[in-house]
Amino acid sequence: MIRDALVVDVGDVRLAVYISGPRDAPPMVLVHGYPDSAAVWEPLRAQLDGRYRVITYDVRGAGASDAPPRRDGYRLERLAADLAAVADATCAGWAFHLVGHDWGSIQSWEAVTSAAFEGRIASFTSISGPSLDHAALGLRGQGGPSSGQRAARPLASGLRQTLRSWYIFLFHLPLLPELAWRGGVARGWPLWLRLSEHVRAERDPDQLRNAINGLNLYRANFIDQLFHPRARRAHAPVQFIVPLRDRYVAPALSLGLEKWLGDYAREPIDAGHWVVLRDPVGIAARIDRFAAQHPPLSPATGVSAFAASA
16 A cells, blocks of 8 residues: 655656655665556555565656646656656665666666666666667667677567557557547557456556657657667666567567676566566566665665665
């Protein structure tokens, strides 16, 4: 159960933040994807907040958070600034574990590869959300450490991912995606999750708002990152949880990234995209196991949060 809720101001938006777990436990920030709100994390929160100070928030434009007035308000750098503001308001100076699903993971890569966050992120677990920079560089043959990987990824895995990404092209069309969501997709979303993911999700009263506003995540970032990818190296330990039956994100997007990540953990699982709802117990166990290997430190003292709370 959520213990605290607060509002964090970030420039032109106010973010709704939800916190549970012991105040002296290691902090863990979970960032949701599209077209969800922070409510998607509640089954996972119940598994984690006995050991961690679990922090979730409605990303800008979703749930109870404000929507920026312009499309460029959804740029990756703005989303990273939101994460920084939430962490400043909730983590009391400790480095934090970061978990992202779908767009929550995509936007979290901006922080994990930004010098401004160096030392602030103890670990990062990415679920079904690749770095747009790494994905674009991989398509150009610059993603892997060996020439064999560079040759294979653009041809085979690139084609497979393009087929899975049909909806991204749709989301860039004017008006049509909005009409689809308003015309019944939002109302039918729980049914779609039940049929496609075998998940019984609670109806989100903000589903239509999440979906309409969240289209700007795609429109503000994808084309620019595709044509202008940046060489971005992670400064935190990275774990990929890779659902092998993900109909939206190809498992190959988490392969051959040593050039950007160094050694990283990768755990394939027999699951679909919304595994955070389908198997919260299993996902929480994997997150917990990786986080326990990388205890966060206080920037002020260099003391482990696990040691401080013992």
